[in-house]
Amino acid sequence: MGPEAWSYWAEIGQGFIGAIRLLVTGDPETWAIIRQSLLISVSATLASMALGVPIGAWLANARFVGRGVVLALCNTGFGLPPVVVGLILSILLLRHGPLGYLNLRFTPAAMMIGQFILSLPIIINLTVVALQQLNPKLRLQIRVLGASRLQTLWLLGREIRLPLLVAYMAGFGAVVSEVGASQMLGGNLPGSTRVLTTAIVMETGMGHYDRAMAYGIVLLLLVALIVGLLTWAQQGDRQR
Amino acid sequence: MSDLLVQASRISVHRDGRLTLQPTDFAVRAGETVGIYGPNGAGKSTLLQALAGLLPLSSGSVTIAGKILGQDLTPLAYHRRIAAVFQEPLLLRGTVSHNVGLGLALRGIRKSEREERVQPVLEQLKIGHLSNRPVSKLSGGEAQRASLARALVLDPEVLFLDEPFAALDQPTRRRLVRELGELLRARRIATVFVTHELTEVSTLCDRCVILDAGTILQEGTTRTVLERPQTQRVAEILDMQE
Secondary structure (H helix, E strand, O other), X not given: OOHHHXXXXXXXXXXXXXXXXXXXXXXXXXXXXXXXXHHHHHHXXXXXXXXXXXXXXXXXXXXXXXXXXXXXXXXXXXXXXHHHHHHHHHHHHXXXXXOHXXXXXXXXXXXXXXXXXXXXXXXXXXXXXXXXXXXXXXXXXXXXXXXXXXXXXXXXXXXXXHHHHHHHHHHHHHHHOOOHHHHHHHOOOOOOOOOHHHHHHXXXXXXXXXXXXXXXXXXXXXXXXXXXXXHHXXXXXXXX | OOOEEEEEEEEEEEEOOEEEEEEEEEEEEOOOEEEEEOOOOOOHHHHHHHHOOOOXXXXXXXXXXXXXXXXOEOHHHXXXXXXXXXXXXXOOOOEHHHHHOHHHHXXXXXXXXXXXXXXXXXXXXXXXXXXXXXXXXXXXXXXXXXXXXXXXXXXXXXXXXXXXXXXXXXXXXXXXXXXXXXXXHHHOOEEEEEEOXXXXXXXXXXXXXXXXXXXXXXXXXXXXXXXXXXXXXXXXHHHOOO
């Protein structure tokens, strides 16, 4: 290995050690970014669940002309490019745009809206799939047991709680790791719209590998946490 | 007649654009068990589900104790007066006692009262010892007993049974039919019972109707229908079992 290669690996190694130090010592900037990322992505995905699960429950059971088109649109939503969502929302939120009066551009709220749009089709689709895998007569049984509409929705939701957890995790995983929409809608403003992904892009560009790696480690840990939670839930469910 | 509990007048049902139940009259009196017998695809389950208010009617009406479903009575109010058991047990996640008490919980009955009511029914159906067992660990027969208990604990005015024993092995099936017959006679619950087993009709039913292609071909006391088929087609349908 030549001296240049040594220097390269030494720099990367220093960056990694620096990343661990930033995380362990509770560097305020690093933790502010982590907090902001979680706040934006968790709330956007929760909002998607609040709307997506009832829509999915309705779509799973409804019979109407164009249902196939709606389902196909939700499927398309799985591959919705974040930059396109960012672009469309940015245009709508421009000062003279149709939603300009809301003054949301470069705010965490704009990022939440973008992430909400990105995760909604995922949650609708996974809810539809989960409900369609239930015995169709289960709904009849629940109704004839004397359940109101709300009680029926609750009981069906309870039956598919694991797939719903998967839906939440899939939605959260998709939005917490996207960069395009967050960059365009949030603008990467420190202390406000800077999140893990946009910070990684910025710090890498500036050559601050320690910070970029610290954020990368946190993102990886979040993914590991998601997978761990899912595995735990699946195993627990099997034993019930 | 004053003792008519559930009465269907000229009810018909379309499914996927096809008339699967021709305009039909049907009645159940308090305390009697009425069998619906016919070949596969005759429309037996469709008739039962229409009577139970689980299918939209294309025509006609269903009344319970003189109240018209959808006019004098909401579907929810109707469902809280009846109970149904299907071919599959259709139990939900949780233990046997959770499932059996579910209908009571949906009616807002408190946990202590639920427990008081659930355990005796579990004992009657010989699954008292399974009360805390998760339903995923039940055999087919045990699961169907739990499903029957879930219906009976509600003290329904009418019990709808849609081939509840079809998925069980013969010995379990025979035992359950005998036990259910004893329970229904003891509790005098009006029951509509769909089956394609003639022995079940003769064991459980006071009256029966023979259904074919969405039309009732013959109805009367079980003995009369089984011994004196009025048409060649009814005789053929009854002979299919022999």
